Structure formats: C-alpha cells, structure tokens
Amino acid sequence: MNWLTTDNTSGAVALNEIPExxxxxxxxxxxxRLADPRYHAAHYFALPWDDxxxxxxxxxxxxxxxxxxxxxxxxxxxxxHLPSLTALHPAFHPFERDIAERYGVQFDEMPWPKxxxxxxDRYDRSSSMDNYPFYSIKxxxxxxxxxxxxxxxxxxxxxxxxxxxxxxxLHLEIALGYQHRGIEQxxxxxxxxxxxxxxxETIAGxxxxxxxxxxxxxxxxxxxxxxxxxLERERTVALELERxxxxxxxxGALSMDVGYQLGQVACEALRTMTINTTQAWCGNRxxxxxxxxxxxxxxxxxxxxxxxxxxxxxxxxxxxEVRRDLKSSPSLLARFEQCGTVPREEMxxxxxxxxxxxxxxxxxxxxxxxxxxxxAKCLHHESITTPQGDVMARLMVRSREVLxxxxxxxxxxxxxxxxxxxxxxxxxxxxxAAPLAPSSLSFGLVEGWRGxxxxxxxxxxxGRIAAARIxxxxxxxxxxxxxxxxxxxxxxxxxxxxxxxxxxxGHDL
Amino acid sequence: MIFPKIxxxxxxxxxxxxxxxxxxxxxxxxxxxxxxxxxxxxDLERAAAICPTGxxxxxxxxxxxxxxxxxxxxxxxAPHNIRFTNDYRIGSPTREGLVMRPGQxxxxxxxxxxxxxxxxxxxxxxQLREVSAGGDASVEMELGATGNVNFDLGRFGIGFTASxxxxxxVVVSGPISxxxxxxxxxxxxxxxxxxxxxxxxxxxxxxxxxxxxxxxxRSFLERHRVDLWLPGAPTHPMIFIDxxxxxxxxxxxx
Numbered sequence: 001m002n003w004l005t006t007d008n009t010s011g012a013v014a015l016n017e018i019p020e021x022x023x024x025x026x027x028x029x030x031x032x033r034l035a036d037p038r039y040h041a042a043h044y045f046a047l048p049w050d051d052x053x054x055x056x057x058x059x060x061x062x063x064x065x066x067x068x069x070x071x072x073x074x075x076x077x078x079x080x081h082l083p084s085l086t087a088l089h090p091a092f093h094p095f096e097r098d099i100a101e102r103y104g105v106q107f108d109e110m111p112w113p114k115x116x117x118x119x120x121d122r123y124d125r126s127s128s129m130d131n132y133p134f135y136s137i138k139x140x141x142x143x144x145x146x147x148x149x150x151x152x153x154x155x156x157x158x159x160x161x162x163x164x165x166x167x168x169x170l171h172l173e174i175a176l177g178y179q180h181r182g183i184e185q186x187x188x189x190x191x192x193x194x195x196x197x198x199x200x201e202t203i204a205g206x207x208x209x210x211x212x213x214x215x216x217x218x219x220x221x222x223x224x225x226x227x228x229x230x231l232e233r234e235r236t237v238a239l240e241l242e243r244x245x246x247x248x249x250x251x252g253a254l255s256m257d258v259g260y261q262l263g264q265v266a267c268e269a270l271r272t273m274t275i276n277t278t279q280a281w282c283g284n285r286x287x288x289x290x291x292x293x294x295x296x297x298x299x300x301x302x303x304x305x306x307x308x309x310x311x312x313x314x315x316x317x318x319x320x321e322v323r324r325d326l327k328s329s330p331s332l333l334a335r336f337e338q339c340g341t342v343p344r345e346e347m348x349x350x351x352x353x354x355x356x357x358x359x360x361x362x363x364x365x366x367x368x369x370x371x372x373x374x375x376a377k378c379l380h381h382e383s384i385t386t387p388q389g390d391v392m393a394r395l396m397v398r399s400r401e402v403l404x405x406x407x408x409x410x411x412x413x414x415x416x417x418x419x420x421x422x423x424x425x426x427x428x429x430x431x432x433a434a435p436l437a438p439s440s441l442s443f444g445l446v447e448g449w450r451g452x453x454x455x456x457x458x459x460x461x462x463g464r465i466a467a468a469r470i471x472x473x474x475x476x477x478x479x480x481x482x483x484x485x486x487x488x489x490x491x492x493x494x495x496x497x498x499x500x501x502x503x504x505x506g507h508d509l
Numbered sequence: 510m511i512f513p514k515i516x517x518x519x520x521x522x523x524x525x526x527x528x529x530x531x532x533x534x535x536x537x538x539x540x541x542x543x544x545x546x547x548x549x550x551x552d553l554e555r556a557a558a559i560c561p562t563g564x565x566x567x568x569x570x571x572x573x574x575x576x577x578x579x580x581x582x583x584x585x586x587a588p589h590n591i592r593f594t595n596d597y598r599i600g601s602p603t604r605e606g607l608v609m610r611p612g613q614x615x616x617x618x619x620x621x622x623x624x625x626x627x628x629x630x631x632x633x634x635x636q637l638r639e640v641s642a643g644g645d646a647s648v649e650m651e652l653g654a655t656g657n658v659n660f661d662l663g664r665f666g667i668g669f670t671a672s673x674x675x676x677x678x679v680v681v682s683g684p685i686s687x688x689x690x691x692x693x694x695x696x697x698x699x700x701x702x703x704x705x706x707x708x709x710x711x712x713x714x715x716x717x718x719x720x721x722x723x724x725x726x727r728s729f730l731e732r733h734r735v736d737l738w739l740p741g742a743p744t745h746p747m748i749f750i751d752x753x754x755x756x757x758x759x760x761x762x763x
Contacts, residue, residue, distance in 0.1 A: 118688055120724040129688045149692050152671035154639045154653045156646055157689055178689045181643045182724035195561035198578055199718050205647025205743060249650075266517050268657040269524040276535070283537040286647045288742065289580050297585065298537075318520045325513035432559065505645050508688075 001029035003059070003068040008370040012221045012442035015458070018056065018069050023082055026072045030057070034089045037348050038063040040364070042445060042454045044095035045469040046103055051076050053103055058443060058456065062369040067445070074105075084110040091351025094475045101127075117508045118177035121185065132175040134161045141165060145490065149178045156504035160493075167489045172482045179508035187468040193219070193293060193432035196465070200455070201288045204472055204506035209235075209242040210448025211472075211506075212291035214455040217372065217444030219293050222459060223434035227294070231427050232373035233412045234300055237308065238278070238290050240405035243449035244312070245274040246501075247355075247398040247405075248319060253498045254395055255326070258335045266322050270315050277311040280304070292430035299427040300416060309413045316406035323399040336392035340484035340496035343389055352480045354451015354473045356500050359397040360389035366447035378415065379408055391499040401449075438463040450474060450503065472506025524658045530760060532747055534595045539579040540748075541596040545589060546570050546611040552587035559586060562711075562718055574599055574616070575607040575714035578742040598762055600739045600752025607714065607738055618755050618762040626703045627736060628758045631677055634666040635757065637707070638676035638700060642693050643719065644683030647743035648710040652680065655746045662750055665759065673697075678705035678736075682744075684712040684719040687726035694729060705736040707753070710744045717742060 002019040021029075033039045042058040052073045059068040074080060084107035085092040096107050097116040104123035107113070115127050136144070142165055149157035157178040163171040187199050200215035201208040213235055220227060252267025275285040282290040282298040290298055300308075326332055342352070347360040357364040365383035367375045375381050384400045386393045420426075436459050444455040451473030460466040477500055484496045526532060534540070547553070550567050557565040560583055564576035572583070572591065584591045598615065601607050602622040609616070641649050652669070655662040662668065670676050673696050685693065697706070708730065711717040716725060739752045754760050 120687065120722075130691070149689065150640055150696055154641075154649050154669055156641045156644060156649060157692065178692070179641075179643055179683075179686060180688050180724050181684060181686055181719045182722040183719075185724075186719065186722055192559065192561060194559050194580065194582055195718070198561045198580055202645045202647075202712075202718055202742075205645035206650060208647070262514060262517060265524070265658040266521050268654075269521060269659060272524075272654070272657070272659050280535045280537055283535075283539045283581065284579070285651070285745070286743065288578075288647075297581065318517075321513065321516045321520055325517050328510055328513050330510075503646065505643070508686075 001025050001070065003070045006067050006069065007065055008067060008366070008372045008445050009376055011224055012437050012440040013069065014437075015439045015441055018071050018441065020071050020073055023072045026057075026070065027083055027085060030059070030085055031088050033059065034091070037362070040091065040351055041095065042067070042452065043443070043456055043469060043471050044092065045456070046099045046105065047458060047467050048076060048103075053105070055099070056441070056456075058454070060370060062364070065370050067370065067443070081106045081108045083108050086110055086112065090349055090479075091476065093479070115177065117180050119180055120182055129177060132159070134175070135171065135173050137163050137170065142170065158504045162490055162493075164490055167491070169485045169488055169490050169493070172485050174478050174482055176478065176504060176507050179505040181505070181509065183509045184468050184470055188465055191464060197292060201291070203470060203509065204503040205286055206246055207242065207448045207450060207453065207472070207503065207506065209238045209287040209291060210446050210453045211455070211470075213239060214444035214446040214453045215457075216291050216293045217446065218442045218455045218457040219436070221442035221444075222436040222440060222457065223294070224437060225294060225434065228427060229377065231296060232377070233416065234296060234427065235291060236374040236379070237409050237412050238287050239446070239448070240408050241274060241278050241308075241312070242287055244315065244402050244405045245271055245278070246449045247402045248274060250398055250498060250501050251322065251326070251395065253501070254336070254391070254495060255332075257494045257498055258332060260329070260332055263322060263326055266318070270319055270322070273311060273315050277308055280307060294431040294434060295428040297430060302417060302421055305413045305416050309410055312406050312409045316403055319399070319402050326395070326399075333392065335495060336395060337390060339391045339492050340488060340499060341388070341390045342480050342484050344387065346483055347389065347480060350479045350483070351476045353476050354447070355397050355401060355449070356394060356477050356480055357451065358383055358385045359393040361385055361387035364452065366445055366452050370445055372445065374412065379411070391495055394499040436463045436465070448473065451477065470509060472503050474502040474507045477502050478507060525661050526659055529660065529747075529750055534597055534745070534747060536595055538595040538597070538745070539581050539593040541594050541599050541616055542572055542584070542609060543592045543594060544570060544572060544609055544611040544613065547589055553590045556583035556586035556591065559583075562715070562720065570611050572609045573607060573715070574609060574740040575604060575738060576711065576717065576720070577740060578711055578717055597745055597747040598751050598755075599741070599748055600737055600755065602737060602756065604714070604735070604738055607740055615763050620758070620761070623756060624736065627705055627756065630703055631705070632757045632759070635678070635753070636668055636670040636676050637678050637680050638673045638696060639669055639680045639682065640693050640696050642681060642683045642689035643686035643725070644710065644712060648682040648712070648741070651743045651746050652682070652709065652749060655749055660746050660750060665754065667753055673699035674701070676700050676704075678707065680707040680709050681713050681729070682709045684716040684722070684725050685727045685729055687724055690726040690729060697729070697733065706733050707737040707739065708735045709739045709749065711740050711742045714738050714740055
C-alpha cells in the first residue's frame, strides 16, 4: 500500500498529497505492519471534510525514524460497518473508540466497544457519564469496589471499578471523561494564535511545556519558517526541566504512598526548587508562557542561564542521594519490587509509550526514534530502559531520567554560555500572525515526561486551523495501569497508580 | 543503610518557610497588575484584542483578574497601561473585587463581605475538600503544595481532607465540566453546615480559557455563594495561603 513518508523534522504536507486508499487495503496493510514492533500508530482519527468523513493515520516507523501517513474515507452518512483493527491490535482501541463515539462509525468485532471520554458533541446523546457500561463478573465470592470519580487526594477525577476476589484484584476498569472540556473544539474555534497556545498549555497542566512545544512545532511547520537553533535549545531546556520536576514529584509521591517520609519531603523540596527555577526564568512554576510560536518572550540571559545551571546541578546531586537511599531501603524494595508488573509483550500489544513502556523494556522514545529540534542536532539521546516492568522499574527509569535530563540541561546551557556570554540570545519575539499553509496537515511529535505527545493540526483552504487532534501519552497508558493491578492486592493500587501517574485531563481533552 | 539517609537529611537541611507573611516571590512572577489610563488608547485596544480570555476592557479601562490567565501579553502590547507586579495578594471575597481599575494599588478585601460565621467557626481550624472539575492538574498540584514541607499550611490548622463529611467547605478548581457537575453537587451536599465554597484558579472563577465551551456546566456557582475567589493559572500556593488566611481574619490587607 502507498504511504506518504515524512519525518519529525520535515514541514507540513498538503492534504491532497496524503494517499487515500480503500479500507480493505488500509486494514490489511496496518494489520501486517503493526505485528512488527518497529511500527506503532501515533494517531488515527476521523475528520469531517466536505460531505465525507476522512480517516487519517500517522504511523511511526521507529527503525527508520520515518512518519508514514495514509487515509481512507467514507460518506458522512454512510452506514457501512468497518472491520475493527482493535480485534487484532489492542493498541488501536482508544482511536477506534474515539471515532465511534464522535461520529457513530461502527467497527465490527470491536472487542471493547465502550465510550472513551463522553465528549459534548458525541454521536449518541443517550450515552452519559452515569450509564458507563462497566464490565461485571457474576459469582458469589466476588465483590466490586468503586473508587471515584472524586479521589481521596487533591487530584483530578476519574472512576475506577475493581472486581476483587477477597483482597486480590481480578479486573480493573477505568472510566474517564469527567475532565472533558472540549479543548480540540476550542482550538479550532479561534484564530487568536496566542489563545491557541494558552489552550495547548492547559491540555495537561503538568505537561504544559510538552503540549505547548508539540503545538508550536505543528504551527511552525505550517508557516514554513526556519527556527533559530537557539530557540530550539531553550525549548529543550524547558522540556527537560519539566521532566525533572515531574519525575522528582512522582518519586516523592511513591515514597508518600508507602509511608516513607524522608523520601517524600526531600523530593517535595527538590521539586519546589525545580519549579521555582522555571518560575525564576519565565514567571510561572509550570512553564506556562515559555513556549510561543516562532520566538520567545523569555530569552535566556547569561545570569538566568547560570542560575538554571547551578540550581539544576544542585538538584541532581541531592536527588541522586535520595535515589541511592531509596535503592538501599529494604522496606521500600519489598513494596516496589515485583508489584504491578506489565511484561514487555503486553506493553507492546496495548501500545504503551513513554517512561512506563521503557520500564517494561519497550524502547519507545521519540527523542531516540524520531528526534526533533536539539535532539536531532546537538544531543544524541539514548533511552533508559529496564526489562522488569514493575513499580520499582518505573521508579528507577524516572530517577535515572532526572539525572540524564540534568546532564542535557547542563550541556545546552554550557553551549549557550560559551556563545552568548555578553548578552541575551538572538531569539526573536513570538509571531502570532504568521500565515499558515492552506489545506495542509502538520504534526508536532514530542517526548514529554509521560511519553509521546502528538498534536495534529489541519488547515482549511483559507489557511485557518480547521481541526486539531491531540494525543496525550495517557491515552495509551491507562490500559497499562489496568493490567498492572491484575492479581495484585487492592491495597497496592495506589502505588501502581502513582508509578504511572497518568493524566486525566490529557485523556479527556 | 543509615548513612544514605543521613546524607539525604544533611543536604535537605531546613526547608520550611518560617514567616509566610513575609514571603516575596521572584520579580518574574506575574501577580497583581497595576493599570494606568492614558489618553491614547491604541496600545490598550491592541492588548484587549489579543487577550486570550477577553479580560481587558479598554474603555472604561479595567482588567478582570477572574478571567486573566497571567500570560503577560497585554503588558508587552501596552507597557504604559499595564504592568504586572509580583504581588500574590489577589484573592477576593467577591467576584467584582477581582476587576482591577486604573490607579488601584491592591486587590480590595472587604471584611464586611465575609459571612460572620466563617470567622466565628473556622478561624482556628479549617478542613477543606478539594474537587477538581475539569482542572488541568496544575491548580491541583499547587493546592497539594500548600501542605508540603516548604509552605506547611497545616501550621495554621488549615488543611485538606479526603472525606467531605470531615470537611468545612469545598474548594473547586477547573471550569466545571458538565461531566463532573453532578459529582461536585453530591460532594457539596455531603459537607455539613456551616460550610464555605472557594473558587480556586482562573478556570474556576470564570471558565478562563475554557469559558464558552459547550462541555461546561457552571450552574453550581450560580446556585451557591462563593466565599473566596482566587485567580491564577495556576493559583500559586501563596495566593491560596494569603487568600484563605485573610478570609479567616488571620491577616488583613492594606
């Protein structure tokens, strides 16, 4: 089958260049390719276009670093049933469920035909948050435990339904959608580029930099203008700072959940230092306002670069002490090791991404496989993977990534200081008015701290953003959490949950 | 095994902030804006046009902190009219109190606007139930941080509790998604009287960037009186701490 081949550093593609094939060819080709772990789908979505519904798939080839694009289409009101790819490759389930929920497209043999996020413009208005069709098992010795949507801590809402045999979890089903705010619709509903950037930052507030970078990448590809390398370096520093802050936060949260106060408070303090560093750079602890299209409002100065470098090296040193302590505490290892295991094969089958996949030995990392910006130029990233797939493995991947990110930040800022010791960087101011290529599609593909973050932006004939399709890595990884707790005691659920720390709003949009 | 712990403790040192009232945030932080009216309103009109949430009205000049996401773009477009200070004392007992006008040197906090039973019942202990209804996790993380080793809000007897039955009020974050509206109502009903409602974050105050989305149902805020409005995207822990303590009468503004 014919695919359009591009990569993560090339520009936008015209919509009519994307090959359109019959669904049978599409199905057969994907069914074959997805059996090979070198391929996985970054996105698959449907778009109403004229009188038709056009389905576009972004397939990533990790071995060659290529992005493949193809599409199929049907009449908007056509009632044809399409054979489900999820039946062969469970990794496709969120994509097909999204398409079915929004447009009423029927996928035959779909093994899990359930609502995904209850969007406000869903096809079936009778389906609602209150009647989510939870799976149930009949049996006298089983009981169900419902948790949520409001959780005990100060976190976002989502409903968990456990089916337990005594203390042991047989099955967990996660119902999401409580956080749906209609972000994709709002992005397409405005021409104010600044507003669009702010919306991208609020897709998941703890991944503001990752999402803003992905969106800015997509927009910049559409306007076809070169970016100065300095700007890319500053964005990479911001992204790695965000990664450090969140991995440290989760180390603290895991310590808290097993009652290890020293680890908790030390990590709280280190996270505060990290986000305060971001705040001293751009005025916001989460990096909101830092990523803007074509430029920046907060160019580094020699003083700021030195401040960030000093803080980061101090944080890395202290965090490493915490890491050594955690690794040498038998009471922690007893809780973390061999708990919540997701084997590599299962992780690949469900399409897991990011640090959770790497902790199961699946080297999914956009920084390595599809490098962009600084990762394609001055940094040569090597993914940190470990084969165990348990809570401890996820913690260890996190903690090694903190040190790795600190190293990258140090190197980038060192480069900066050598070049611009005397004054601010030649980073231009943002441009919110750059015209976009009409009738085109572009994507931003970024490895955030949770994993692969993909934004696809489509423009209409007038060069307006007609649709945005956003994928947070959590979309794939929620299922990994459900699998991780199978067979575990229900009391281990909190640490399994924290070891993934997935986004509710990033999933629900 | 004890040595790694001693090393962590030694590096950790003392982290907690002894006097929270004396905290000054970095000069980069965007808090309370200072507005200046000028005869030439062309800059201001440009700023109002690009404002992502429509928080600016050029004539008569005002800036609504309840809508502002503190992106700072208006201060770059109209530097003579708008300047952000690092003042985090921006909570208000009324929604109108968040609308800033030229010449205003602080966000007013009128003690008379606070229901008398709040200070009577809660000034020495206040437990809150946080409900995220479409919040993007940043406000939630900042609220979590109020109790951490740095800010230690617990020292004032203020904290967050898991069960609404143990709570004296509800803190709402996020623009209130329609899918979460019913759960928020149920949670509010479960809190015993007397109780307070805090709208935390710009998204909660006005819908923020999400205002106008068809996925929201903000009727909760029409049905219940909000006792404290806290802007911010996200609300910095100091905005929350200052707002709550001013509400309880621990401190006064101005």
